[in-house]
Amino acid sequence: MTWEPDYVTLQQMRDQLKITAGYTDDDALLTTMIGAASRAIDREAGRQFGKVAAAEERIYPARSSGGRWVVDVDDVQDVTGLTVENGDGDPITGYRLWPRNAAARGRPYERLILDIDSAVIPVWPDHELTVTAVWGWTAVPDGIEAAARLQTSRFFARRESPYGVAGSPDLGSELRLLAKVDADVAVMVRTFERARRVR
Numbered sequence: 001m002t003w004e005p006d007y008v009t010l011q012q013m014r015d016q017l018k019i020t021a022g023y024t025d026d027d028a029l030l031t032t033m034i035g036a037a038s039r040a041i042d043r044e045a046g047r048q049f050g051k052v053a054a055a056e057e058r059i060y061p062a063r064s065s066g067g068r069w070v071v072d073v074d075d076v077q078d079v080t081g082l083t084v085e086n087g088d089g090d091p092i093t094g095y096r097l098w099p100r101n102a103a104a105r106g107r108p109y110e111r112l113i114l115d116i117d118s119a120v121i122p123v124w125p126d127h128e129l130t131v132t133a134v135w136g137w138t139a140v141p142d143g144i145e146a147a148a149r150l151q152t153s154r155f156f157a158r159r160e161s162p163y164g165v166a167g168s169p170d171l172g173s174e175l176r177l178l179a180k181v182d183a184d185v186a187v188m189v190r191t192f193e194r195a196r197r198v199r
Contacts, residue, residue, distance in 0.1 A: 005050040007038045007140050007148035016149055017156065030156055037151035041144060044181050046194040047075055049144050051136030055081050059130050062122040068113055069122055071129055075108035075194070078134040084112065085130045087123045094118035108137055110194065147181075147188040154182050 010031055019026065042048045062069045076082065084092040094115035102109050112131070114121060122129055181189070 001051045001136070001140070003050045003052050003136060004042065004048045005038070005140070006034045007041065007049065007144050008034055008152060010034065013149065013152055013156075017153065026156075029159065030152070033155040034148070034152050037148050037155055040151055040181050041147050041185065041189055044186060044189045045144075045192050047192070049137045049140045049192075051078070051138060052134060055132050055134050057130055057132045058135065059128050062114070062127045062129050068116055069118075069127075071112040071114075071131070073110065073112060073131055073133075074135045075110060075137060076133045076135050077103070077108045077138045078136075079109070080134060082131070082133045084132075086120055087126060087128050087130075089130075090120045092118060092120045092129070094120070106141075141192060143188050144192060147185045150188070151182055151185045154185075 010027060013030055013034060014027075017030075058074065060071050060073050062071045064070075079097065084095060086092060092114065095112045095118070096115070097109040098111040098113055099105075099107070099109070112129075180186075
């Protein structure tokens with residue numbers, strides 16, 4: 001898996017749309033719509049559902065909250081080799097991953113909370129920490145794949161309604177297609193939404 005991957009494959013969408021085997025004229029357009037739908041889901045959820053190939057360093061600002069240092073980080077489920085250092089390069093080992101029950105729920109950790117008595121803390125003036133981890137989700141959730149299938153289908157159908165209107169005014173079925181994800185996609189994604197981070 002990669003960071004910000006497509007959440008459904010071309011073949012899955014060909015099967016869903018019942019495109020005849022051997023007919024490939026729409027494959028390029030469908031591939032583009034798969035990518036667009038995947039990124040629309042990311043924006044709706046406030047997160048992405050891929051995973052980096054190997055551990056990498058990222059820098060995050062720490063903030064003081066209730067006498068502790070709190071660091072909002074990108075999603076991480078695989079904590080193998082996770083390390084934290086302050087701006088001076090000193091390792092920090094006294095921290096907790098949050099939400100505490102994330103692993104039991106099949107969800108990622110989103111935050112580090114430094115122990116109140118940690119011997120090493122963020123340093124002035126930036127209070128930034130360098131965190132090395134295998135960022136991302138270990139697998140794309142089924143609900144996100146289902147949302148990608150539905151949103152891709154909607155985007156693909158728009159080629160028949162380039163002016164943003166579907167249906168027929170004569171039959172009373174005219175429908176304006178709004179500039180947001182499909183309502184059912186929003187419902188599917190809602191359970192995976194991430195609270196907007198404080199920066």
